[in-house]
Amino acid sequence: MDEIQKRKVVQHNDLISSVAKMDKIPLKIFELAVSCIDTDNPPKDNIIYLSKSELFTFFKVNDSNKHSRFKQAIEVMQKQAYFNIKANKELGIEYESIVPIPYIKWTDYTDEVILQFQPQIMPYLIELKKNFTQYALSDVMELNSKYSIILYKWLSMNYNQYEHYSFKGGRREEQLEVYQNPSISIKELRIMTDTINxxxxxxxxxSYVLKNSLKEINEHTHFNVSYEKLKVGRSIDRIQFHISKKEQPQELNGEYKAREQDPDYLQDKINKEVNQQALFAEAMQSLYTTSLLESSLLSPFDMQDITLMANLQLEVYPLYKQLEEIVGLQGVKKHLEYVSNKKLDYSKPNLVKYLKTAVMRYLDSGDTKQHEIIKTKFVKQSQKTVEAVAKDFMTENNEELSQAELDKIKSDILKQMNGEGLDHE
Structure with a gap:
């Protein structure tokens, strides 16, 4: 069991995005077999060795029929299981249909099981210089649905790129956000999960593909995932996922451990923590935080989360500032009331992403244009009022004022109209 917990599975992204024409058991046997491959020392003749006891542990099988169930699973795997792979090659798109493990041998009197991979599948398992994904076998072990495994691998593929480029650089902030919040059309998702029919x-x-799968993924893997349904007109066209990773302090090994010991990384980490504290302090003083509390989108408990508040200050509040410049603070509050009252089909553990998406859509929708016109008319009307009040002041006091004095009076009147205090000498 400890050995399984430590193992990783590595596959090319084209294989992860392929159509797995197989049920849960053959798919999990394939994942277990792939975890036995040493990519630095590929198996001779594409053969790897498993043990029956390891298989039974992996599948948590303890009953008296486990041997017959194993034999049945192997037969199903060899007769029905294959991948439809769509690969982007230099000359165009290529399609392959591959039975991954055509040969399996075992006996009644030994524990050893011999599996031989199809030669055509090996480039997707060992020639992995780029466009590949690594994930924990223990995560796959806990998933009990074919759809959960497929979605988990696809989510891992995207999130791993987010982690890689966040550390190494080479991608813009918008590109990183796409990796952490990937979207896929319903059509593509149905093809990948083999649910077109x-x-x-x-x-x-x-219900059966999305909700059930993500419930399993959130309960049993390293990820927390929510999703949002994106519409075109009245039809749901795409699904956008929002991925975060659970804290795994015990995983300080390999590349992660080396990164933790890198002086540049440690200094960068310190700088980020200092910056986060500064952002947190700004957020706690912001009127937008008060507005979020008033609209019940933020709770006092949420305000104790330094990372959450810092990310609100960094990613969301600048957008609220843009909106305020168009519709005023009351307009921002009305927007937040709308967001709070609207019953969106959206799981909201990622509050920052939720609020950011909502305000960006509002800013892009064109609904704010009318407010901008009204604001312009108000400013023009206010200027006329200021001119009139200033003239009345001059008439009443029978004074000739310099332009600077007149501008000062106009400024004071505008401040009074906007509810601000007057400047004092």
Whole structure:
């Protein structure tokens, strides 16, 4: 069991995005077999060795029928299981249909199981100089649905790129956000999960493929994942996922441990923590924090989360500032009330992403243009009022004022109209 917990699975991204024409058991046997490959020393003749006891541990099988169940699973795997792979090659797109493990041998009197991979599948498992993904076998072990495994691998593929480029650099902030919050069309998702002819209504697809899978992934893997349904017109066109990683302090090994000991990384980490504290302090003083509290989008408990508040200050509040310049602070508050009251089909552990998406859509929607016109008319009307009040002041006091004095009076009047205090000498 300890050995399984330590193992990693590495696959090319084209294989991860392929269509797995197989059920849960053959797919998990394949994942277990791949975890036995040493990519630095590829197996001779594409053969790897498993033990029956390891297989039974992996599948948590303890009953008296485990041998017959194992034999049945192997037969199903060899007769029905294959991958439809769509690969982007230099000359164009290529399609392959590959039975991954065509040969398996075992006996009744030994514990050893011999598996031989199809030669055509090996480039997707060992020739991994770029565009590959690594994930924990223990995560796959806990998943009990074919759809959970497929989605987990695809989410890992995206999040691993987010982690890689966050540390190494080479990608813009917007690109990193796409990796952490990947989206996929319903059509592509149905193809990948092999459900084009299953769960015909979106309600069923949502329940059996999305909700059930993400529930398993959130409970049993390193990830916390929520999702959002994106519409085109009245139809749901895409699914956008929002991925975060659970804290794993015990995983300080390999590359992660080396990174933790890197002086440049440690200094960068310190700088980020100092910056986060500064952002947190700004957020605690912001009127937008008060508005979020008033609209019940933020709780006093949330305000104790330094990372959350710092990210609100960094990513969301600048957008609220843009909105305020168009519709005023009351307009921002109305927007937050709308967001709070609207019953979106959206899981909200990632509050920053949720609020950021909402305000960006509002800013891009064009609904703010009317407010901008009204604001312009108000300013013009205010200027006329200022001129009139200033003239009345001059008439009443029978004074000739310099331009500087007149501008000062206009400024004071505008401040009074906007509810601000007057300047004092």
């Amino acid at each position: 299953l769960y015909k209504t979106f309600k069923d697809f949502d």
